[in-house]
Amino acid sequence: DAKTTQPPSMDCAEGRAANLPCNHSTISGNEYVYWYRQIHSQGPQYIIHGLKNNETNEMASLIITEDRKSSTLILPHATLRDTAVYYCIVIGPGNQFYFGTGTSLTVIP
Amino acid sequence: EAQVTQNPRYLITVTGKKLTVTCSQNMNHEYMSWYRQDPGLGLRQIYYSMNVEVTDKGDVPEGYKVSRKEKRNFPLILESPSPNQTSLYFCASSLYSFNEQFFGPGTRLTVL
Numbered sequence: 001d002a003k004t005t006q007p008p009s010m011d012c013a014e015g016r017a018a019n020l021p022c023n024h025s026t027i028s029g030n031e032y033v034y035w036y037r038q039i040h041s042q043g044p045q046y047i048i049h050g051l052k053n054n055e056t057n058e059m060a061s062l063i064i065t066e067d068r069k070s071s072t073l074i075l076p077h078a079t080l081r082d083t084a085v086y087y088c089i090v091i092g093p094g095n096q097f098y099f100g101t102g103t104s105l106t107v108i109p
Numbered sequence: 110e111a112q113v114t115q116n117p118r119y120l121i122t123v124t125g126k127k128l129t130v131t132c133s134q135n136m137n138h139e140y141m142s143w144y145r146q147d148p149g150l151g152l153r154q155i156y157y158s159m160n161v162e163v164t165d166k167g168d169v170p171e172g173y174k175v176s177r178k179e180k181r182n183f184p185l186i187l188e189s190p191s192p193n194q195t196s197l198y199f200c201a202s203s204l205y206s207f208n209e210q211f212f213g214p215g216t217r218l219t220v221l
Contacts, residue, residue, distance in 0.1 A: 096168065
């Protein structure tokens, strides 16, 4: 099963880039890496996903290593509203999703 | 408005009393899923459905049932709830399993 490992918590100064790492060493060749975030106890919100190439959208950038065993989510200019739990997930066998416990990001004023 | 709705949002019940949490989406999505969230354990998938009449077990299916008779609805059934099923439950849907998932607002269930 493709599972992920993330640091439990991180801090980032407001206005600076937040770089959130994720290890997924058992990922298979056709599995995507997804990032979601959850603010308080609201439903998780999709951020970005990728397969092999780096991806960017209006919210964030996703950098995937060449061997695909790890990735980094980058929030280029973190704001207080980016304080949330960030989940890195991959699609498991049979289209199961493994969210894990995520990284709690605190953006500090 | 495209959305996933869940009902009820809050529920307090007693051990053994059957209950159903409804989930509905208006986006014509094929993939739907149920998760539970507990402190320190993150989000864990209970069941998922690739399409009508197709359901599969996730990580923690014990004590739960689901059905997918129509594309838009994916109810979660607890035949005999127990206190260890006290949790925050989320329903989600996506066009296909590899697309962005849209989550409902959550149902906070307490089983006494």
